[in-house]
Amino acid sequence: MIIRRANNLGKAHSDTLTLRCHFAFADYQDSEYVHEGRLRAINLGSMRPNSSYRLGPEKNLDIVTWLQTGTLWTKADNFSSNHLYSGGLQLINAGTGVCDMEWHSGADGASFIQFWFMADTEGGLPEQEIRAAFPKPEDGSFRIIASGFPEDDPEELGIIEDNAPVKLSARSRLLYADIPAGEGAAYQTTPDRDLYIVVVSGEMILNGENLSCGDGVMLPQTQNVTIIANCETVILLCDVSV
Template sequence: MLAIRRSDERGHANHGWLDSYHSFSFADYFDEEHVHYGALRVLNDDRIAGGQGFGAHGHRDMEIVTYVLSGALAHRDSMGNGSTIRPGDVQRMSAGTGVMHSEFNASQDEEAHLLQIWLLPSARGGAPGYEEKRFDDADKRGRLRVIASPDGRDGSVTVQTDASIHAALIDGDERADYALVAGRRAYVHVARGTLDVNGRRLGAGDAAMIEAEATVTLANGDTAEVLLFDVA
């Protein structure tokens, strides 16, 4: 079974400095049919104006993954971590018992475009943590590359939850197949470009929710960048 949710069906908030689309209920946007998908709780498609960002604020009991599509994001947190992440970098922050952090566009002039992902942890009250890994385009070209997983396999960042995240770049004749284990579901988000997901055409911002199918196939891409979430 495959259900499609189009880009313009998402929640939307434009604060001037921040233009954000919400795949799931977030802040002032609430949709009882789209609160979470398995452990996937938040998937925000954010564009942050130059020199702007989120000042110091707190989180707890959440696995937060940031995936940059363009520009750069400067991160600081109460654990003493500070870095600037760019396209290809994947950042994981486990909020656990509580952490403060800030995120700002590292450029004064250029927009930063990123996906902010929150995953519900398997258990509450864990120790806060931070991790950052890089995955070049070659790692994702024509294949689904695991970038986050519970066991940190294949060099992915480690998330404390029963979910994994895979990223792919699909163009032209490239094709990627993903085997779904019985009882698992997939949430496919198209970050940019267009492609076919199990034969259905999706564009930037569109998503496919897939269950009770053995395989997810990504094909016929036109400069597509895709994230696939494997959840229970």
């Protein structure tokens, strides 16, 4: 178990944007933390009011943006423009290449977490998916919000759901949990998988270690994980191939 404390994360920034980086990114370079399995980047972003963040060109990546607070207006190449509100999710499958991606904050600014997954196969047409905030699980369990596994896609089972996970081109998962104080959440995956957990808010215990808002923890080649919340705690969990 490798812990990345919030106050020791890397930092990349401009006049209007600050990124706290769990892995090497932009002007933050770190040979010790380049990526974890097929997980290329996790960036915690903070944008000033009425400011913008631009990326590109990128290809063969799944870029997932989860909005924590504020509002974002999104625009990328020939995709439709959309507004994201707190809890909303945007996926860009870069495929053969996306030249320009933009995020513009509203009057209250915005904070977001962005995950970059390396695609398992190269090519394919770029795609975009948008989701409003996912319903909060009543029992504090994990909910899959992005997945490259067909069995996680309700459409593959002939079911249509407004809150279905966005579809990754990588065989990876991104999961969300809002755990009540004093309760726990467990997750089990298959062998030869790496897990990475980000504490969005609150405080949790994992293997006897306390983790707080902004902290991250890598769990290489881990099949089972159980988290106990000291107070109401929101976490995001990545499940990726080694």
